[in-house]
Structures are given as structure tokens and as C-alpha cells.
Amino acid sequence: MKMLKLTAAIATLSLMTGCASIVGEKEQTVTINSSPSNANVLITDERSMEVHSDTTPTTVQLRKADGSYFGGKTYTVELSKDGYENRTMMISSNPNGWYVGGNLIFGGLIGWLIVDPLTGSMYNLSPDTINASLGESVATAEDGNSEITLVLVEDVPLHMLDKMQYLGKI
Template identity: 75%
Template structure:
């Protein structure tokens, strides 16, 4: 009789949890690097709330859910460095395999419809690693916009000719 009660208690506890909540976490580590390094990183969430500021390379813990029912997080990562073009990347939440498959096998409807959607453990953030190239150095004019200055070949000093590269014909 005691073994039957113990088995019933374990089965009840298993039905009150979700697989993703058991296996997953509410937060996820995201690695951010850039080329060149020491670029400024600003992360905001879907509500435009400031989440994190750093310089690359950096590692940040981000929440997977916003606390609402089926509320996955979305982040905007802006990376900038003086003299380089800025880049913006998105980090999105998607349901993970433990939520989809694990609840089919073990968690049941309670895990699938209540526990995992409320805890946020049902999500993975993607991508979980950003390596962003800021591209070539650009020239900025007085108001901060990118600019290209064209000059005639005859106006370029002879000492700079060896540094020039052929781009192509018009």
C-alpha cells in the first residue's frame, strides 16, 4: 500500500510539471563579439527597455520569456564603433525540443499548456552567439553621416599612389 501511495505521489508531481521547466532554464547566456573588438553593445527588449550595455567581447544573461502567458522575449542588439558602420541584430525566442517533444511523452497537457508557458523555460534564444563584423572603416562627414570623397588622380600626391587599390570601371 505504501508503494502504491508513493508511486501515485510521484505520478502526480510529474503531471504538475512540464518537461521544459524541469530540463530548461528561465535565462540563457548569449556571447557577443565583433570585428573589430571593443565595439559598443546596447541591448533592448521588445518593449524598448534597456537591458544591457557593454563593449565587445561580452557575455550576457537574457531572460527567455516576458512573464506573460506564452510570452517569449525578443531582443535588439545594436553594435557600433566610431569610424565603422553600425550593425543591428535580433535575438528571438523559439519553443525548444523539450517543450514540444518532452511534453508529448511525459508532461502532458498541464506541462504543455500551463507550466512551461508560464515559466519561460519552454523557449531557447536564437542565435545564442553573435560574431558581428562591422565592415571596413568609413569616413564620416561633419554631421556624422558616412561619406565618400572623389578626387582626380592628378590631385592625389605621388606618395599615396602605392596605397591605392583598383575598384573597377564605371
């Protein structure tokens, strides 16, 4: 009789959990690097709420779900540094293998439809590592538009001539 009760309790518990909730986490570590380093990082979520602010390189723990039913999180990562182009990248949540395959193989219908979607463990954030190259900024005019000025070599000041690089024939 005790064995029957123990088996029934284990079966009930297994039906009330999802594979992703057992194996997965509610948060994920995301690493952000930039070239050049020491760029400003601003991470906002899908509601435009600031989640994290720092400089590169940085590592941050981000929630995978917003707490609603099937509510995966989406983040916007903005990198900026004076003298360089700003970069904006997205981090999005996607169902992971434990949610898709684990619940299918192990018959976790309750996990598939209720538990995993509510806990957020069913998601992985992608990408989990950002390596951004900011590149050099193009000169801007007073009105904020990009501009480039061409000059003859003869018009370049002497102190700047040694900083010039030959790019070859065009």
C-alpha cells in the first residue's frame, strides 16, 4: 500500500511540472563586449524600461519571461561611445529544447501548456554573447547629418601630413 501511494505521489508531481521548469532557469547570463571597450551599455526591455546600464565589457543576468502566460522577454541593447557609431542590437527569447522535446517525449502536457509557459524556464535568450564593433564615427554637420569634406593634399596642414595613410588607387 505504501508503494502504491509513493508511486501515485511521484506520478502526480511529475504531471504538475514541466521539463523546462525542472532543467531550466528563469534568468540567463548575457555577456556584452565591444571594440573599442569602455562603451556605454543601456539595456531596455519590451516596455522601454531600463534594465541595466554599465560599460563594456559587462555581464548581466536577464529574465527570460515577463511573468505572463507565454510571455517571453525582448531586450534592446544600445552601445555608444564618443567618436564612434552607436550600435543597437536585440536580444529575444525563443522556446528551448527542453520545453519542445522534453515535454513531448516525457508526456508533460501540463508542463507544456501551463507550468513552463508561466515560469519562463521554457525560453532561452539569443544571442547570449554580443561582440559589437563600433567603428569610427563619420564627421557630422551642425544639423546632425553625416558629412565628409574633401581637400587637396596641398591644403592639408603640415602637422597632419604624417598622420595620413595611402589607400591606393581608386
